[in-house]
Amino acid sequence: MEFDFKGQTAIVTGGTRGIGRAVSEAFLKAGSKVIATYRSNEEEAKNFSDANSAHSECLDIHRFDVTRYDEVETFFKEVEEKHGAPQIVVVSSGIRADSIVGMMKTEDWNNVIDTNLTGTFNVCKLAVQCMMRQKYGRIITLTSPIGKIGFAGQANYAASKAGQVALVKSLSKEVASRKITVNCVSPGFIDTDFIADLPDEQRDVYKQQVPLKRFGTARDVATPVLFLASKESSYITGSVLEVTGGL
Ligand SMILES: NC(=O)c1ccc[n+]([C@@H]2O[C@H](COP(=O)([O-])OP(=O)(O)OC[C@H]3O[C@@H](n4cnc5c(N)ncnc54)[C@H](OP(=O)(O)O)[C@@H]3O)[C@@H](O)[C@H]2O)c1
Structure with a gap:
């Protein structure tokens, strides 16, 4: 699919x-300026920067923690000063910290809710403030089918992702009159570091449950994100696009 985000x-x-990296790279390829952010993994940020040195004029990389409202606010101020208001914001930051509820540490509950839900709120709040002024915007957040169906050992993650969908649906209604759309992409099993801790036998069991009989790639998710970010998707808002291989 050819996109043009020049x-x-x-x-x-x-x-x-x-x-998020696949999304950043797809936007770069489609001619967009990209501001990619991370929390702490300097090594991967450098790998990403090196691999995309051909696009260095269009790529800016920032480090901040989405759970810290002050850091998110400073980041948006810096971006607006340097690049102007963004047209597109994709929230792909997220963590998991699995445990059954009876054994879950309060800290793990709080970290997952803070990162996945409050972090999304922080980014969305600052994003719409920029976008309201320009009366245009595309916000896409990465949720999960687990937020809809639940999963043993992932109550914190499921609650955070269900909350994200509720946030997106509510926000989409608030900003529709300003031509800002807000949607979720909901990936199934995608082969990234996020699920790298799954034992091989478990991976095989999960793969058999996917009708397309494979885990998705990050690129499989990037294309639907760019579709929702395109000007042509102007009549889609408050929706959740599942990218699960049929799961
Ligand atoms: N992979 C899957 O199977 C799958 C399935 C469904 C939904 N999702 C969702 O898709 C999103 C992306 O997942 P992924 O597979 O790309 O995960 P990933 O490879 O683990 O990458 C997560 C990214 O989020 C950043 N991050 C984490 N906590 C942060 C914080 N507090 N502040 C700022 N950035 C933070 C990380 O920064 P550092 O690099 O500095 O650590 C990293 O860049 C997540 O929301 C996840 O829940 C993933």
């Missing part, structure tokens, strides 16, 4: 690794 600026949180 003249647009896309912010991608979690944009140096995994799904």
